[in-house]
Amino acid sequence: MFATPDKKLLSLTDRAAERVKALMAQNADAVGLKVGVKMAGCSGFSYTMDYATETTGKEDVVEDKGVRLLIEPSAAMFLLGTELDWHEDRLESRFVFNNPNVKGMCGCGESFTV
Secondary structure (H helix, E strand, O other), X not given: OOXXXXXXXXXXXXXXXXXXXXXXXXXXXXXXXXXXXXXXXXXXXXXXXXXXXXOOOOOEEEEEOOEEEEEOHHHHHHHOOEEEEEEEOOOOXXXXXXXXXXXXXXXXXXXXXX
């Protein structure tokens, strides 16, 4: 795993874990949640999330609060120490990445730079 002794690769808040569990319950083929980073947006990178239906053995696997996260190998260095949260209010509901590695974000919040 890419984590260091004092820092997890990726962790979840209780709200995020409950939301991921609810989503996983809707997809019988899912073995976990795949998390990655891709080149996109005006700041350089954006997060990706999808159901993982299989493992390749190359991913970093994080088990937190009963949730299995499969981190794409190319994303690990961008996600070290990140906390995944679930935000919900009257206007929107979404996952939020609280990433200590981020140096800047675009105005709309869709992409980031490290």
